[in-house]
Amino acid sequence: MIEFINVEKTYPNGTVALENINLKIEQGEFVAVIGLSGAGKSTLIRCINRMHDITSGQLVVDGVDVGKLKGKQIRRFRRRIGMIFQSFNLVTRTSVINNVLVSFVPDLPLWRKSLGIFTVEQKIKALDALDKVGILDKAYIRVDQLSGGQQQRVALARTLAQNPDIILADEPIASLDPVTSKLVMDDFKKVNKEMNISVIMNIHHVEVALEYADRIIGVRKGEIVFDGEAALVTQELLDEIYGGKVDEVKSSLEESVAYV
Template identity: 80%
Template sequence: MIQFINVVKKYPNGTTALNNINLRIERGEFVAVIGLSGAGKSTLIRCINRMHDISGGKIIVDRVDVSKLKGQHIRKFRRKIGMIFQSFNLVTRTTVINNVLVSFVPDLPMWRKIIGIFTKEQKIKALEALDKVGILDKAFVRVDQLSGGQQQRVALARTLAQNPDIILADEPIASLDPVTARIVMDDFKKINKEMNISVIMNIHHVEIALEYADRIIGIRKGEVVFDGETSKVTQEILQDIYGGKWDVEKEAIEEQAAYV
């Protein structure tokens, strides 16, 4: 369970990215966070795993007050939260399986970290994670030989290998074409439903969010202006989330998709 209690996030330049956020996300939910660029979507999800520290309020994850964690306790906490980025964050000059094995580095004794030796069990887990996202056959292929969609699935497999309870995804399909985007979203949905892993996703593609997520959180100027089931989202609600600019935003999204 993830709970935001009166959460505020202010950046050093004075910008208020989050203003009095109150949310409760249960285990196993698939939540899409939508809104204009700069609305606070990325900040919201990055506060959950302490990539950003909050300025006020509390974030509770599985009964743990995230803001009070320090040192090794933060590192241990983050092991249960996977993070997926738009840019994949892979080492492209090595193999797929080596990228997945990176997820085990924090668990290795120092001598294994230095020389990069992984156990048989860790290698099996890495291969199983690749199998779950349908790219086991690419295990020994260099990452720079893969398509963008395949690289994102490697990133997802790397996250799965650490056995997370929660996956945070920051615009994971923004650089993918519409067909590939849906393939990756199918993987997220499968993992969410079959493994009961919570997925909280910041996503620009609203139609895909409505197709895959169970719940939509709409952010405008750092505040939650909608929080409800996907089926409850109407054109009027989208206009409210996007500050009356939904039609313009929709055109921009469609134009971007045409050039990916």
């Protein structure tokens, strides 16, 4: 379980990114965080794995007070949480399987790290992760030969290989076309349901969020203005979350669909 208790985040320049955040996310939930750019969506999810430190309040993950972790404790804690970015963060000049095997590097003894030697068990886990996202046949192909959607699937496989309890996804489909986005979102949903992994996703695409997420968290100017089931989201709520600019967001999405 993830719990925010009176959490606030203020950046050194005085910008208030999060204000009075109180929420609980249970294991196995698929949560989409929506709102305008700059509303605090990315900050919200990045506080969960300590990419950002909170300014005040308390953030607890499965009974662990995240703010009190230090050094190696933070690194061990992050092993339980997968992070997927819009930019994929892959090494494009090497093979797909090598990118997935990177997830095991923190567990290797120094001599294996130095030589880049992985165990047979780790290689099997990497191949299994690729199979789960439907690109096992791409295991020995260089990443730069893959499409954007396939690269995002490699990033997801790399995360699955570390056997996380939670996956945080920061705009994972922002650079993908609508058809590819659907395939990637299908993968996230499959992982969420079949493996009971919590998925917390920051996403601009309102329609996609409503289709795939079980729960929607609407953020506006650093505050939560809606938290509930996707089925309960109305046009009026979207107007509140987006400050009356939801039509602009939808138009942008429709233009991208028309372009493709």
